[in-house]
Amino acid sequence: MKAGVVIAVDLGGTNLRLGAIDAAGRVLVRARARMGPHRRKRTLLEEICSRIRHFEREARACGRIEAVSLGFAGYTDAERGLIYFAPNLGGLGNIDVGPYLGKRLELPVFVDNDANCAAIGEYFKGAGRSVHSLFVFTLGTGVGGGFVVKGDIWRGAHGTAGEIGHTIVMAGGPRCTCGNRGCLEAFTSATAIVREYRRRKRGRGAGVRVKPAGKAGRGKAGVLGATAGELTARRVADLARHGDRAALGALDYAAKGLGIGIANIFNLLDPELILIGGGVSRAGSVLLKPAIQEARSIIYPPLAPRLRVKRAALGDDAALIGAARLAFAALKNR
Amino acid sequence: MKAGVVIAVDLGGTNLRLGAIDAAGRVLVRARARMGPHRRKRTLLEEICSRIRHFEREARACGRIEAVSLGFAGYTDAERGLIYFAPNLGGLGNIDVGPYLGKRLELPVFVDNDANCAAIGEYFKGAGRSVHSLFVFTLGTGVGGGFVVKGDIWRGAHGTAGEIGHTIVMAGGPRCTCGNRGCLEAFTSATAIVREYRRRKRGRGAGVRVKPAGKAGRGKAGVLGATAGELTARRVADLARHGDRAALGALDYAAKGLGIGIANIFNLLDPELILIGGGVSRAGSVLLKPAIQEARSIIYPPLAPRLRVKRAALGDDAALIGAARLAFAALKNR
Numbered sequence: 142m143k144a145g146v147v148i149a150v151d152l153g154g155t156n157l158r159l160g161a162i163d164a165a166g167r168v169l170v171r172a173r174a175r176m177g178p179h180r181r182k183r184t185l186l187e188e189i190c191s192r193i194r195h196f197e198r199e200a201r202a203c204g205r206i207e208a209v210s211l212g213f214a215g216y217t218d219a220e221r222g223l224i225y226f227a228p229n230l231g232g233l234g235n236i237d238v239g240p241y242l243g244k245r246l247e248l249p250v251f252v253d254n255d256a257n258c259a260a261i262g263e264y265f266k267g268a269g270r271s272v273h274s275l276f277v278f279t280l281g282t283g284v285g286g287g288f289v290v291k292g293d294i295w296r297g298a299h300g301t302a303g304e305i306g307h308t309i310v311m312a313g314g315p316r317c318t319c320g321n322r323g324c325l326e327a328f329t330s331a332t333a334i335v336r337e338y339r340r341r342k343r344g345r346g347a348g349v350r351v352k353p354a355g356k357a358g359r360g361k362a363g364v365l366g367a368t369a370g371e372l373t374a375r376r377v378a379d380l381a382r383h384g385d386r387a388a389l390g391a392l393d394y395a396a397k398g399l400g401i402g403i404a405n406i407f408n409l410l411d412p413e414l415i416l417i418g419g420g421v422s423r424a425g426s427v428l429l430k431p432a433i434q435e436a437r438s439i440i441y442p443p444l445a446p447r448l449r450v451k452r453a454a455l456g457d458d459a460a461l462i463g464a465a466r467l468a469f470a471a472l473k474n475r
Numbered sequence: 476m477k478a479g480v481v482i483a484v485d486l487g488g489t490n491l492r493l494g495a496i497d498a499a500g501r502v503l504v505r506a507r508a509r510m511g512p513h514r515r516k517r518t519l520l521e522e523i524c525s526r527i528r529h530f531e532r533e534a535r536a537c538g539r540i541e542a543v544s545l546g547f548a549g550y551t552d553a554e555r556g557l558i559y560f561a562p563n564l565g566g567l568g569n570i571d572v573g574p575y576l577g578k579r580l581e582l583p584v585f586v587d588n589d590a591n592c593a594a595i596g597e598y599f600k601g602a603g604r605s606v607h608s609l610f611v612f613t614l615g616t617g618v619g620g621g622f623v624v625k626g627d628i629w630r631g632a633h634g635t636a637g638e639i640g641h642t643i644v645m646a647g648g649p650r651c652t653c654g655n656r657g658c659l660e661a662f663t664s665a666t667a668i669v670r671e672y673r674r675r676k677r678g679r680g681a682g683v684r685v686k687p688a689g690k691a692g693r694g695k696a697g698v699l700g701a702t703a704g705e706l707t708a709r710r711v712a713d714l715a716r717h718g719d720r721a722a723l724g725a726l727d728y729a730a731k732g733l734g735i736g737i738a739n740i741f742n743l744l745d746p747e748l749i750l751i752g753g754g755v756s757r758a759g760s761v762l763l764k765p766a767i768q769e770a771r772s773i774i775y776p777p778l779a780p781r782l783r784v785k786r787a788a789l790g791d792d793a794a795l796i797g798a799a800r801l802a803f804a805a806l807k808n809r
């Protein structure tokens with residue numbers, strides 16, 4: 142008899158990724174699809190369900206399917222299998238994805254925040270193995286976070302902990318998609334990087350230290366991938382590497398925000414290791430080097446040598462591996 | 476035979492408080508002294524030691540002295556009984572207070588951050604009893620924080636977690652005593668409130684939303700108590716209650732920072748309860764009401780009803796009771 146697998150699903154702002162993953166965290170087969178924009182919960186749920194059904198045949202070839210486990214970019218309730226609010230999925234809320242899929246697929250279904258899944262993935266198989274405590278930033282369409290303590294994700298009293306993207310680092314600063322000003326996400330997400338690049342290209346100059354970007358710079362979700370004339374954060378990073386001044390400025394702006402976020406996490410939580418993951422982290426040293434420099438300049442100097450920041454190791458697989466890990470652990474405890 | 480007591484010591488920026496406390500968290504006797512400014516570790520340690528020795532007689536009348544437990548306003552290493560850095564004690568660093576006092580007093584000596592002690596105190600005997608998770612802000616000369624999870628304080632990988640006062644909420648904002656700009660402490664400490672009041676009295680107008688206070692407003696440590704012509708945060712709060720516009724403005728500025736700090740903690744850690752303690756919290760509703768309003772305006776609206784913020788209940792005794800609690804727990808585990 143083959144060992145069991147979990148179908149892990151990573152539903153971000155733009156893409157849906159699937160993987161059949163065994164208990165050792167190996168991704169045996171994977172698939173990927175673009176998500177259409179959805180205005181109704183029903184059609185969103187139906188699309189997710191049909192994507193999983195389609196993938197089931199491939200997954201079954203790898204082993205008995207034990208469960209489905211979903212990581213979502215939004216506020217989730219892991220206990221009840223709910224999505225409270227998915228700002229990057231057209232702002233839909235109160236989606237009972239767990240119960241819906243459980244009934245349709247006749248499998249146990251687990252739901253968690255995608256950054257929580259990525260953090261557990263990195264802790265289990267990636268750059269965060271064998272540390273005491275770990276904070277993972279996931280930089281994508283939005284900015285998420287996951288805090289791992291002694292092998293467990295810290296979900297908080299209501300399951301919504303980890304939202305580093307909506308902590309405010311510059312009161313009165315650039316507008317965030319959430320409606321507030323100066324959230325970390327308004328600096329360091331793909332959305333913010335593209336917006337800042339455009340602003341600089343229009344010649345509106347640098348606003349790095351104090352000046353808010355203002356209403357005119359208000360961004361749209363989904364630009365990591367390929368909306369808005371195909372200008373993506375990845376493209377901006379490429380331009381920066383080739384010395385484009387507006388692109389370098391935009392990356393510097395993002396790094397400034399990320400550096401403050403890293404210093405704030407260090408001062409507040411003192412984790413053994415901080416990891417930077419998500420699609421935007423592929424920008425590499427053009428983003429991470431100035432961010433770490435900024436963080437070190439903030440931290441009380443005698444403590445600064447203790448700051449450990451690395452790039453996450455698992456790339457797009459982090460959330461899949463983490464989601465599967467959470468499902469295997471939950472099945473064991475049943 | 477009488478039950479044992481712990482001599483708890485709370486060393487803040489201005490005052491040293493002492494208490495003889497039993498295992499049930501009752502403060503059986505207390506004392507208080509002003510700390511002279513110290514430029515050398517040696518004289519600081521000697522003053523602390525002689526204050527404790529003087530108090531020992533009173534404490535002994537309450538029961539057998541089992542240990543001394545100190546809460547300090549600064550970066551501490553609880554494991555090694557060290558103070559790394561005490562910004563409000565003349566900037567002294569690397570003070571081996573635990574080993575020094577242990578040798579002189581011939582008692583077990585425990586050392587922890589004062590906000591950690593206050594958080595444990597409130598969890599054990601105060602406003603945070605029987606909650607799942609708790610974050611305590613301590614607003615005094617500086618701003619500290621303590622995060623309690625399942626009955627334990629979260630100290631981090633190196634013992635320096637909880638420093639909410641030096642998380643940045645307004646990049647480029649008002650200068651903090653730590654040298655950075657826009658730390659929460661630069662808004663919501665006694666030091667910052669007095670400074671902001673003075674600035675407004677001089678007619679430099681409101682800088683609440685975006686404008687940094689600038690170098691001219693740079694504050695001094697120790698103003699909670701009675702330096703600088705006796706103007707204290709308490710006095711500013713009194714003036715605000717009587718309708719003084721500059722005082723109301725200064726409290727509003729402090730509330731703005733505190734509200735962001737509360738929202739950041741809610742988004743990042745989702746604790747069941749947030750408590751506001753420390754001397755500045757005595758300002759009461761003139762500070763807390765607008766702070767909670769600000770926090771609610773930031774938090775994603777469907778989650779906002781879950782925000783629970785209260786005033787801490789134990790006042791000046793919180794850190795003493797918590798320090799004693801930590802000592803009794805450590806003695807039990809020996």
